[in-house]
Amino acid sequence: MLNFNFLTPEILILAQEEGAKSSLQSLIIIPIMLVAMYFLVILPNKKEEKKRKEMITNLQKGDNVVTNSGLHGKIVEFKDNNETVVLSVAANTNVTFETSAILKKKA
Numbered sequence: 001m002l003n004f005n006f007l008t009p010e011i012l013i014l015a016q017e018e019g020a021k022s023s024l025q026s027l028i029i030i031p032i033m034l035v036a037m038y039f040l041v042i043l044p045n046k047k048e049e050k051k052r053k054e055m056i057t058n059l060q061k062g063d064n065v066v067t068n069s070g071l072h073g074k075i076v077e078f079k080d081n082n083e084t085v086v087l088s089v090a091a092n093t094n095v096t097f098e099t100s101a102i103l104k105k106k107a
Contacts (some may be wrong), residue, residue: 055105059085065105067097072106 057099061064063075065087076094085099 056099056102059099059102059105065102066104066106067101068103069101071095071097 008013059075060076061075061077064072064074066072067087071087073089073095076086076088078085078099079096082099084096085102086094086096088094
């Protein structure tokens with residue numbers, strides 16, 4: 001059987017103080033991690049999304065583009081207030097995509 005007679009009130013108080021210090025440290029670390037996550041993950045994604053939206057707004061007929069699915073094509077026309085785009089992918093073959101499906105503009 002275990003004997004816990006060595007646990008005097010002084011030792012218990014010290015253990016409680018140590019627990020309070022570690023919980024305070026945990027409360028300080030959480031906001032620091034959230035700020036780091038914002039600068040390492042969220043902010044770069046916002047910048048990339050802004051650049052992509054700007055690229056999509058500047059698309060014109062005749063631009064060569066790549067879609068999210070990897071399809072390469074040339075813009076033939078825009079439809080539905082630029083919500084959809086018609087791409088020419090081969091001779092006499094046109095495919096309609098949502099404008100948001102365009103990943104990048106080829107040089």
